[in-house]
Amino acid sequence: MTAYLGDKPDAPPGTMAILTAFVVATVILVAVGVSRVRDARQAARGELLPEVSYRHTRRLFLVIGIVLGGALVARALAVPPTFGEFGYYRGAAVAAAMNHTPRHIGNEACGDCHPDELALHDKDAHATVPCEDCHGPGAEHADKPEDVHPLKPKTKQFCLICHQVLSARPGAFPQIAWRDHYKFVGVKDPGTECIACHSPHEPLFMDRDIRTARLHPLIQRCRDCHQGGMDEKTARPANHPAVFECNYCHGKIVKDAATRKHAGIQCTTCHLFTKVSDFAGRIIRDADPRFCLLCHRRTAFRDPKVRPLIDWPGHLAEVKATGKDAEKRCIDCHQNRIHVVPSAEEVSP
């Protein structure tokens, strides 16, 4: 690609040639002028002014003039006209560097035509992943939407570019050992792609924006509770946990959950918790109807005996849900399978 060349041709070097001729003329005129002024001063002082002959120096000045003039003309031809405009470089190069057309147009431009996709994308875990990271640069597609189509990567390998387990990746970043993950969720066919379950635009079916999710205090440091310091000699009571589990504060709910259908499930499987700082973490998921579907949706690859699988949205017709009922969340009907609905005090003890 020679995209850089010919962006803005230089102006013809005429101005520099005129300037050069002017400079040469100045050199000669100044020299003659200096000589005359000196002679005039000598005459004013009454000194005997001998008749001066310059004839023997004529050749010297001629040769110097030709050499100097030739050098300046050669320089004018060799140096581009905008050289030195801003510094020791060609000024036109700056305009050339600015003149390329951007190929990446940004999420907002994508959202002009695809607002629904962008709205879904902006509230889920991939909110910070730009559209063009997966779909490729969008300028050509935006210019000719019918002719140029963006990339639509569908392979597991593409997802693993970011999510493959690598020791160098930050620990908090979700990394998938996909064989283990398939085994865990009961996917038999290793050829199954990630997007069979996870929509790339809303991979975790989050109910709310991760950035506005509820902040949960981390209770793991002594001074969070023992304000004003402690006596180091004090022995830790036997019932004092080293790490505060969910049931320390939410014991009633945890105890209740153990009696329900989801007894084997960790709290954090649904109430996904990410540590934000040393002081707080976020609960980034409340019960969204589609979040339940992440496990319970009937798909081709799942073993039908594993767990109750739901046809969605066929289930709505099955229970004759209409109007407001159709907007209900799974837990509005099925809360009893999970745990008791906590009161406000129990949520924030």
Add this chain to the structure above:
Amino acid sequence: MSEQRKLSRREAMRMLAAGGGGLLLVHCGPIKPPAGQKSDYDWTKHQWAYAIDTTKCIGCNACMRACRAENNVPKGVYRTWVERYQIDAEDHVYVDSATNENFVFAPSSVRAVKAFFVPKMCNHCEKSVCNQVCPVGAAYHTKDGAVLVDHGRCIGCAYCVQACPYGSRFINPELHMADKCTWCYHRITKGLLPACVQSCPREARIFGDLADPKSKLSVILKQNRYRVLKPEMGTHPRCFYLGLDREVV
């Protein structure tokens, strides 16, 4: 015929000196205002700089793919790249980059006790070495802080490639000229972010204006601990690293 006075050598030299002085006066014309471009962008009002938070980088190399697409970077050369540092229990340091077709890091066999990614690129040094060695004035520094290559001027001698202490320059195999990161100068002068910054899904790459004390970059540099690469080279890089390990060079 009266006595003739010949022009002495000293007088002739004086004349030449006066002529040379006049020439110098003519040559040094007034300095033109800098905003000679056709857009309304005023490069005297910005001081661009770059920050890289190495603790956030996940090594997805979206930046490399975006840079290649945005700037037509040929295969085999890189304007930006991501290095993976892996340090094992015996303090051996292993560094590699993903240079395969789609820039994908493969799982490593190194039993690392400490591992992290470090994105690298041109540091756009305030006192850049590459500019100083260019024999034809094809390497230059814009008034807003970018170090650029004039592809209408470069002769491909590669002095700058040798001079850069960060290995940020290369000879473009298609242009046969020196090439390097431009901070996407065609984007930042239109109010856009560089392609690598815009493509970063973890906001590990931050670009902004030091001239604006409220810009994201200025705030980050005020509030965080950072360092630059090879400060002992005296190049004064405009690329600031957050959370950089001592092993990184």
